[in-house]
Amino acid sequence: MHAKRTQTFFPRVGRRCVLALAAALLPLGAQAAESATVPDTLEWTVPFGVGGGTDVWARFMSHWMGEALPSHPTIVIDNVPGGGSITGTNLFYARADDDGSQMLVTSASTQFPAMLDDPRVRYDYAKWTPIIAAPTGGVVYAQPGYGKDTDTILAALRESPTKFAMQTPTGLEMPVLLAFDLLGLKVEPVFGMRSRGEGRLAFERGEAGVDFQTTSAYFSNVAPLVEAGKAVPLFSLGVMNADNVIERDPAFPDLPTFSELYLAQPGHSRDDTAYQVFHKFFASGYALQKLLLVPKDTPPALIKAYRQAAATLPKREDFLTAARNQVGPYTPVVGEVAAKQLESAMQLSDARRQWVIDWLKSRYGVRVATR
Template sequence: MQWSKKFNRRSVMQAAGAAAIGLSLGLSGASAQAAVDFSGETVTLIVPFKEGGGTDKWARFYAPRLAEQLPGKPAVVVKNMPGAGSTKGANHFSSGRVDADGLTLFASSGSTQFPYLLGDPRVKYDYADWNVVLASSTGGVAYLPADLGAKYNADPKSLLNEQFIYGSQGATKLDLVPLLAFELLGMQVEPVFGLKGRGDGRLMFERGEANIDYQTSSAYLSKVMPLVNEGKAVPMMSWGALDEQGNIVRDPTFPDMPTFKEVYTQVHGKEPFGTAWEAWKAFFIAGFPAQKMVFLPKGASQEMIDTYSNAFKAATQKADFAEASKKRLGMYPQATGATAEAFKKRGTEVDQTALDYIKGWLKDRYGVEL
């Protein structure tokens, strides 16, 4: 939490300063990027999901803000290219049919990273080829109904004797993270598969059909908080956030909530360690702190990468951004430059033992062979 605050404040100050100077000179950073000018051009941001999905909304949230900050103020349009669990759009972006002229960008999400990490045969793209210009973090919160929440608050261990039903989108999807977390805690959770989105899971919870659920931070803030205030739901834990050294710390959006790591320590009497924990952590990072990223294709010039990094940085540091993004994105780092690079590395590189563990777990527990 401390780090995140510091990070935010420091970079906000820096950039606000830089932006202020830039604006007052009427150059808006143009002097540094004199060679790149997008006047009259159209920049296409490929989203490998359908209209209306989480990544689509996120991309459309950024598109006009990015357009404002790019030299020459081009039009930035979102192009949806859904199919094959987002691998179709990602393969297209990698196919060599996309020019590295800075006019085409790609928006990737955890759902694009998971098949990549798990070695899905459909994947023909390599994250190592791409140049990250923005990395957006998010978090997640698991919550319980009022009666179980009261038991949990009295004694977290009491949950080990309960039988849970959890609405899930599938064990190989982002739900891998909560499902594995529940299992590592020793909880008996029966996933009910076939959900179309996390919103369905929330509805199941509200109808009393599921008695545990999780939502990403923005959905938790806007749709579960009212339930908490009414006394119908009790937060259980957040997944946590990542500090600069790669440690899991409390989520800056929910500083009062224990993380999964803390709950684990409380329940088992010792900190989590070993292969299972490392595997969980690796997929947690890919699914949450490094969930959404924007890339330039292979072969983009450094100048172009810098132009976009600076534009995204300026966009996230505009006066009204904090207010708008708090609602939409939560209080998370919107990383550019070297920080984004670090997020990309952590979110797309998983060591073999962790990977083997996850594959074995998916096969033993759910019969899914990859």
């Protein structure tokens, strides 16, 4: 069975003009650098369906990256959903050219299985080079029938079982499921969604009592539901500060974080093993969540060009304004800084990995295969 693909084209606003005579007059080293010109068309593989948070981020960033690159290349978004992002990522890893024309957009659902040594994973993050990375937040929301505020809804969900539409047990929503469990909520996962967008539709149809979306998808698709009285925000995941402490999300300053709710319970602390596991997956999946990557063997001159273009974006007020409106008030991380943070974020101790495996098996009957 072949994964369903959806492509979107973002047209160029200009063309490169290469002067053969000028190139011939350049020194040999400069000619080598000039030969690594940005391809006219860049293909971004998004291993998720249309409408989810990663897809929204990719479409937003493709516009700005296309503008930031001097050649203004056409950027093609190629949606290849399946396996909670593993299918499309495996395909990219196996088939992507290293000529700089192909890039991959990943998210927590791509990173978590790699951290857990999922045998379905055929990709290796060490074989990719980050261009730009972005933290994100996210919000859990509930059906209005459970109440109109966080305390009332939490009390209701501790008494009344409800459904939560998920992609996979070890994907993007796994820390959210852990949060539900640590708060004592009777939330039952239903696996098999092809994207977070599909999970949202299950919520809109009344098939799920709670749902979760990352900030970009929340602004695009959930905020109208809240305004219409069809959804009530429950809590956010928060953001990580410079001291690696989770604090309130600036996009949702009036909404409590899961950490606040958990630590307010008697006898709970940041030293709890369960909370430390949540914190680790939050760091790897949300504090550095959206990633634009190229194969490691991409010509260095192209990697430099892509990173230089990405580095201009946080300095542009028009980009920052658009980002605040569409994907949240989060500052992107570029180049070597992103590479170092990614390397650290992907590390998971054997003990923590086993804790997650044991929790999923004992709590939800989910057996996580590992290598």
